[in-house]
Amino acid sequence: MIDDFPYRLYLVTDQLACLERDFFWVVEEALKGGVDIVQLREKELNEFAFIRKAERLKIICDRYHVPLIINDSAQVAKNVGVAGLHVGQSDLAISKAKEVLGKDFPIGLSIEQLSDIQTLESELAWYYGVSPVFSTPTKTDTRTEWGLNGLQELQKISSKKLVAIGNIKIQNAADVIAAGADCLAVVSGICSEQQPAKAAEAFRMEIEKGLKLKNR
Known part of the structure; x- marks a missing residue:
């Protein structure tokens, strides 16, 4: 099992967010x-x-040399031989996915409320995707908005690294890291930008600011 999760900037792809530009170009620029x-x-x-x-x-x-994670589909992850899988609360259970992929295969899990980390399944997770930190108009099926205070509370009791997702922008990136996130998951903040590489660079700079604030 890969227990370590050293990553800081996590791109979650979205074809529509690429605004009709070449999907693979956008990702490579990022x-x-x-x-x-x-x-x-x-x-x-x-x-x-x-x-x-x-x-x-x-x-x-x-x-x-960047790991690729597949969302939801254990079969796709197995066929392609990627580095990991990510599942949500309503997706295939981690224990079931490990029957397909192997007991040591890294699988991240979306956490929508505090009770989600109190299950045996959650203990099998590689990391927790804290979803959403801030509500987004495009995702209306979430149970709650964590906010910075909720993220701080989760960080105090979590045994896993926390990946923050949900309306993460340059303007709030440092605050989200300072509040307890270990990594930022970004969608449109990179995919929809005119220069995805520069957007990613800007997020990395804000992450460094957030880490300095956290470590004061």
């Missing part, structure tokens, strides 16, 4: 700018198309 882990999230593609896209993306990620 990697050049400092993204150090990538999750491929594809809710609309069939399994065959998902695998083909993942295979192509893995080639790019491997070039930059």
Whole structure:
């Protein structure tokens, strides 16, 4: 089991957020700018198309020595041979996914409320995706908005690294890290920017500011 989670800037891909630009160009630019882990999230593609896209993306990620994570689909993760899987509360249980991928395969888990970390399944997680820190208009099925205070409370009791997701922007990035996040997951804040590499660089700078605030 890979217990360590040293990553700071986590790109969660979104084809629509790329604003009709080449998806693979956007991701590669983000990697050049400092993204150090990538999750491929594809809710609309069939399994065959998902695998083909993942295979192509893995080639790019491997070039930059950046791990590729698959969202939700254990079968795609197994077929492509990626570094990890991410599941939500309503997705395949981690224990079931490990039956497909192996007991030591790294699997991240979305946490929507404090009770989500009080289960046996949650103990199997590689990291916790804290979702959402701030509400977004595009995701309406979440149970709560964590906010900075909720993130601070979770950080006090969590045994896992915390990946913050949900309306993470340059303007709030340092505060989110200072409040207890170990890593920022960004979607449109990188994918939709005119220069994804510069956006990623800016997030890395804010993460460093947040770490200094946290360590005071």
